[in-house]
Amino acid sequence: MRARDLDSGAESWTSYDKLVIATGARPIRPELPGMDADGVHGVQTLEDGQALLDTLARTTGRRAVVVGAGYIGVEMAEAMIKRGYEVTVVNRGREPMATLDPDMGRLVHRAMEGLGITMVNDTEVTGLLTGDDGGVRAVATADAEYPADVVVLGIGVRPETGLARAAGLPLGEHGGLLTDRSMRVRGYENIWAGGDCVEVLDLVSGQERHIALGTHANKHGQIIGANVGGDYATFPGVVGTAVSKVCDLEIARTGLREKDAHRAGLRFETVTIESTSRAGYYPNASPMTVKMLAELRTGRLLGVQIVGREGAGKRVDIAAVALTAGMTVEQMTMLDLGYAPPFSPTWDPVLVAARKATTKIRATAGRPSPRMS
Numbered sequence: 001m002r003a004r005d006l007d008s009g010a011e012s013w014t015s016y017d018k019l020v021i022a023t024g025a026r027p028i029r030p031e032l033p034g035m036d037a038d039g040v041h042g043v044q045t046l047e048d049g050q051a052l053l054d055t056l057a058r059t060t061g062r063r064a065v066v067v068g069a070g071y072i073g074v075e076m077a078e079a080m081i082k083r084g085y086e087v088t089v090v091n092r093g094r095e096p097m098a099t100l101d102p103d104m105g106r107l108v109h110r111a112m113e114g115l116g117i118t119m120v121n122d123t124e125v126t127g128l129l130t131g132d133d134g135g136v137r138a139v140a141t142a143d144a145e146y147p148a149d150v151v152v153l154g155i156g157v158r159p160e161t162g163l164a165r166a167a168g169l170p171l172g173e174h175g176g177l178l179t180d181r182s183m184r185v186r187g188y189e190n191i192w193a194g195g196d197c198v199e200v201l202d203l204v205s206g207q208e209r210h211i212a213l214g215t216h217a218n219k220h221g222q223i224i225g226a227n228v229g230g231d232y233a234t235f236p237g238v239v240g241t242a243v244s245k246v247c248d249l250e251i252a253r254t255g256l257r258e259k260d261a262h263r264a265g266l267r268f269e270t271v272t273i274e275s276t277s278r279a280g281y282y283p284n285a286s287p288m289t290v291k292m293l294a295e296l297r298t299g300r301l302l303g304v305q306i307v308g309r310e311g312a313g314k315r316v317d318i319a320a321v322a323l324t325a326g327m328t329v330e331q332m333t334m335l336d337l338g339y340a341p342p343f344s345p346t347w348d349p350v351l352v353a354a355r356k357a358t359t360k361i362r363a364t365a366g367r368p369s370p371r372m373s
């Protein structure tokens, strides 16, 4: 393996018996005019974060534009609004949080507007305009200019696999390295790979996906460490669980969205229910929306999305476990979840969704609904 010292430029070769590739992901940075202007920031590394803080410390203007509305863009919008900035989010997607179905993304959209954030969806940035001092002054789209003293980019990442590609290692359709269950690169006895540079098996759809999350990278590290050290361990795959927030709004998802289920050739029903975080009569109960997808005929749980306030986000873990266990929505209805008024209604919102999904699946199969009190 050849390496170059980035300070001195000196190159050296190192031989290996076993190689681990953990090159992570590269933030997408489109080649648009003004992208390198002062005041334009990505937030991939700690250095990026410090550079943004330095810009905020020396900038007197108070207008921030965030480009992209995935979880990083949404969290950056929160960070800027909490610092007292006027925040505009420009987003190519129909709604923020493309990891949700658009009807659930719409709830996030409304909540962000409620926080005073200006949301511009369905809009592509065409360039960044700079002032005489070379600093960014506006974000341009096809029909408008959004004044900006600082711009934060959150437009996604791609697997960093330039090195792997050059070495001829196998890459998947999403550009990530392909490994077997032991995280060994397919077809290579002594090379392992993990983290944001690999594709993972989606246990619900059976397809490979690229999901850049620390929760997977950490597990990959443990599996690879065990195998490289002569032990034996495997990574089973993922169900696609993710949780994030914007101010007090919690956003969570696991499993398949409608478009993922279509892509996988699955037929399904969806239900969406409104419930509350605590018993309705208990102080500070807050509304929560749960959307659930279940496979036609089998009733297998396919996915859950949750948007709500305190206590909404981590509820998705119930569904993550049910997905991993391959449960049907009907089986979920009898899960013995904890209940007391400060924590949930008698029927947890996830179970309410499972009941409604069960009724719908049974109706489409021409079977009566089970009797449930």
Ligand SMILES: Cc1cc2nc3c(=O)[nH]c(=O)nc-3n(C[C@H](O)[C@H](O)[C@H](O)COP(=O)(O)OP(=O)(O)OC[C@H]3O[C@@H](n4cnc5c(N)ncnc54)[C@H](O)[C@@H]3O)c2cc1C
Pocket (backbone or CB within 6 Å): 022, 023, 024, 025, 043, 044, 045, 072, 160, 163, 194, 195, 196, 197, 212, 213, 214, 215, 216, 217
């Ligand atoms: C702002 C932000 C917030 C996040 N929040 C969450 C969260 O809440 N939950 C969650 O699960 N995940 C989160 N993540 C994602 C998480 O940080 C990543 O999934 C995780 O860090 C990936 O680990 P990794 O080891 O694969 O890659 P990285 O941590 O990116 O490490 C890759 C390393 O490889 C080095 N490298 C790359 N190419 C080469 C090369 N050719 N030669 C030598 N070195 C190279 C890089 O310099 C880097 O040090 C967040 C990410 C960001 C940016």
